Amino acid sequence: MELNVYLAGQIHDDWRETLKQKASKKDLPIHFFEPMTNHDRSDNIGEEILGEQPNAIFKDEAASAFNNLRTNVLMQKADVVLALFGDQYKQWNAAMDVGAATALNKPLILVRPESLHHPSKEMANQAQVVVNDLDQAIEALAYIFQNE
Template sequence: MAFRVYLSGEIHSDWRQRIIDACKAKQVEVEFVSPNTDHESSDAAGDCLGAETQNFWRDHKSAKVNAIRIQTAIQSCDLAIIRFGNKYKQWNAAFDAGFCAALGKPYLTLHDEELIHALKEVDAAANGWATTPEQIVEILDYTLR
């Protein structure tokens, strides 16, 4: 049985691929799922519902369409990894962490020390906080062996 892990959060670094590659190398049986990580197509997810003249309504429709994938992935995962980067504020990742907490779904946060204060409530509800993708892999390996 493969463990299903949802990879949520920032899309501007290679953290997802590092986790996936290290799990393969260690032969950790994990199935990874993610939100749409292509920024342009994610922003355009609701465009099929009609053109909008205001960005608010375009973003609103796209967020709802994206939520189909995100909510389904979170509800069906065994564990979520929530990555917060330093460059951009990932409100979507904070929302995903809150959704996990509301569902009683285990999650780990992945972020640098500079974000400890800003994420104190998110981290308090998490099952752990890691600073590197390699630490995440070690937790997955431990959990599944």
């Protein structure tokens, strides 16, 4: 069995690569999907496809449409959604992704430091599992494959 995992949430650091390395070290049969993490590409995709937009609002709206399409397609392919809610950056992405996973009825692992319990409580209530760090997240994924 191979598991498809969508890595949602915080977008401005390398936590996804760290998690992939941890999964590889455990030899877990996981295929990861993720949002567009190239910020410039994500911000400009609407104009790249549709052409120059009349102002910044239209540019953002066009980019959002394509990014939402990508997220929806990839999240639908996922068996599990793993969302990181961290304190370094604004967490709108994490909240939106948790809502999308819930709407798609996808099992959800929420990673958030215990110190962020209060601001993430509604998201935590939607998750099947809430863990404090990436090591715990990998152990949760590894448990899926254990037979004994």
